[in-house]
Amino acid sequence: MRRVSRLTVFFAGELGLAALLTAAALHEPGPTSERDRYRVATTAPSVDLRQVTDAVSAVNFDFRGIDTLGEEFILFVSVSGVLVLLREPEAEERGLIIDAADAGRDMKPTSAMRGWMVGTVGPKVLFGLYIVGHGALSPGGGFQGGVILATAPMIIYLADGFKVFRRIVKFRMVEIAEAAGATAFLVLGLLGILAGREYLTNVLPLGEANTASSGGTVVAISWATGIEVCAGFVLVMYAFLQHVLAKREAAE
């Protein structure tokens, strides 16, 4: 196909898509319209039935909890896959050599950068815990908060290198945390069956909307997800860094 005819097909397709998207956007009900059926169907029931003021969390961790369970295990399996692909059996024994390679990093942060980066670790952890813990009250929840928590060790690696990173991140401990988070979600679902209801039924006390103890299992599942996501990200980071640094050592 010649370039001109290819571009003709491309622009014809693009213009058609642009026209359709514009038409769709003009007929969009808008976030506050009563025509928005999803909003009507989710916001009021999440407060009335579950005492949860963040409708998205109520949908994710309660109304369609089984889908979220599946999503969480997508992440779990992906992390396991990355760990299997990148495993470095002798890397632990070559720990000292890895530290030596680490000392010769291409770019070392200045003390001002280092101070600034280390200074953000505390607020990052606090903000991550807040986002996980307040999933039922305000935007956020386990997934988002978990990734925010995982950026804390990341920034420590950038500031101080792999040696310090490995001192605060114990691989076995993070592995156990990831498995525990994933298992906690499964077990919280079983609570519903133990109470004689369906799997993942919200059987914990619901509390009062807009207070820290509201939501029942929504909050518990948010914490389980937060731990699993955070540990998963840290594990992938650990495996990648070990892989890259071991390769660097082998190349030298």
Added chain:
Amino acid sequence: MELLQITMLAMAALFGTALVFAREPASQAVGISFYGLVLALMFFVFQAPDVALSQVVIGAVGLPLMVMLTLAGLKRRRE
């Protein structure tokens, strides 16, 4: 639609186009991080703060991190 929403849509289109023209994988990774932030702001002005948060953590942190780490791994292998 409000002016802010139209501005964010235009910015998303602009950054998306700019990203397509970046050919170097490392600059693409940095570019997609900024594009992730623009998308997050766009979701925010369209009153979807939950989606905006997910977009920030995945689009601006998770995805570029994975791309950069993979690039570093590939670079070491080539050496």
